[in-house]
Amino acid sequence: MMADSNELYESVLCVKSEVHVYRIPPRASNRGYRAADWKLDEPAWSGRMKITAKGNIAYIKLEDKNTGELFAQAPVDQYPGVIVEAVTDSSRYFVIRIEDGNGRHAFIGIGFADRGDSFDFNVSLQDHFKWVKQESEFAKQEASQDLGPKLDLGFKEGQTIKINIGNIKKKESSGAVKSRPVGGGFLPPPPGVKGGALSPPAAQSNAGMLLDWGDSGPVSGAPPSQDSWGDFTAAGSGSDQDSGQSGWVQF
Template identity: 75%
Template structure:
């Protein structure tokens, strides 16, 4: 709520209050309502509490004509402008002004205890708001004078970002690639020696065996240094006619 010196708000209205002439304060112990002539009020009428900016005003008016009888300017509460008596919650001492620099202290009383409670709360709430506004203004002033944090990049300034999961991701992709020759690794639990054919019907050639042994070895006298070009030649020297047929048919007949 921004302060507006041209706007006057209404805080509290009580249709009946009483004004008393009070004796001078005898000591610093405070005012006592019992010292007043409570059955003989000096004036009775209507009371209004208004606020204009930080100031509050207690206005005593004629309840029929609205003519102003007296006014008290309140700059803080509790304070010297409004003071509660020591022996009752329904009576207060207020300092009134005539507008020419003169002031006087009068007693103000309420017939009902609830009216005096509303009077007290209206002033308390107003100056509580004044205090909050003052603290907010100080905070805004502090923030406006504090240096602002500059998070923008300066010319030539760079930033380095480290992402630790890239190597792990590349390693996982490398493991999932097929083996050389287009063959996939055998599935878990597959028997040894079982090779899954590659896609597309491509046949793979088993690796050549190194140092293959002769298919038939019956202690042939042929030297290992001079291997025979025909594995079946040893059986054609038997001189049998049937041996030729055996060679043609691919079978060896023993006599």
């Protein structure tokens, strides 16, 4: 619901320190107003101009420079329109329709000495009514949404939902790390090694010793006490009786 106009906040859109007011002759045709037809060197009044906005309405106020007393004002409900009209022969002059609050109105001419002031005057009114148009469109959209059927997205009593997570299972199975087979191609640890495992240097030296061993016997330079083939030789040189007792078989 729209708030009462007396409760709306009045904002200031533009202030110009100097504006001139002119009496204009009646327009004889629809060809538009011409500032050249006015007595531009004899303004009827000069003062300050202020543009304010209250709700959708913009107010062009002509005030005394020193006292701020209101000389005249023009309520603007749309722009461009009949309330504010640019002249055909200059960008610094406009015709506005002023009202006295009692139903009476009159058309007067206003002009700015600086072209930048007339540009700000024009843009301030344009921006305000762009905002009014946007607010009107937003209000229409909200009204149409309120009148339309509302979607009930809540679950009814006893209603369930099923979620397919097959893709997640497939991803987990395909990404599983395969366990490495026991042994991994390494030689079993020799007897007497604590913990049943060799450190990497020991494993490498043991493997190297086995690879360097040939049919001719142990690697040259190996100490006699480490000659494992000596046990087989001793076992083969014994008697049959000794072989039966010791469990060795002679080759």
